[in-house]
Amino acid sequence: MRVIDETTSEMHFDPKAKPKGILRIVLAMKNSVRAISWLVKNESAFRQELILLILAGGVLALWSIPYMEKAILLSSILFVLFAEIVNTAIEVTIDRIGKEIHPLSGLAKDLGSASVFVAIAISSLLWLSTLCRYF
Numbered sequence: 001m002r003v004i005d006e007t008t009s010e011m012h013f014d015p016k017a018k019p020k021g022i023l024r025i026v027l028a029m030k031n032s033v034r035a036i037s038w039l040v041k042n043e044s045a046f047r048q049e050l051i052l053l054i055l056a057g058g059v060l061a062l063w064s065i066p067y068m069e070k071a072i073l074l075s076s077i078l079f080v081l082f083a084e085i086v087n088t089a090i091e092v093t094i095d096r097i098g099k100e101i102h103p104l105s106g107l108a109k110d111l112g113s114a115s116v117f118v119a120i121a122i123s124s125l126l127w128l129s130t131l132c133r134y135f
Contacts, residue, residue, distance in 0.1 A: 080119045086115060087112035
């Protein structure tokens with residue numbers, strides 16, 4: 001939790017002042033909603049993947065396959081969103097550190113991008129294998 005030092009008027013993190021119980025859950029949810037809202041406004045890849053999630057949900061609602069397969073397919077799209085969130089967090093952190101070009105900064109961003117690529121490959125494999133099974 002952030003605390004203001006009364007002697008210097010500076011803000012710092014105090015690990016002992018962290019909220020507990022239901023307040024911690026409510027604050028965590030508030031932060032998560034704020035982050036997802038930011039992603040929707042600022043990240044076109046996240047918006048595209050969110051549209052994919054909505055379309056997949058519609059397809060799965062109409063497709064007569066076992067619930068476990070529906071859950072796996074939907075989870076694969078959620079995994080892509082998860083990878084995109086982590087990738088964006090890496091990019092934002094690198095940009096916060098500095099805008100100058102550095103090989104390690106570029107590598108960190110490339111690795112984040114690779115995680116999204118792998119998540120999309122996994123999701124595609126699951127969807128294609130399921131489609132092949134039923135069609």
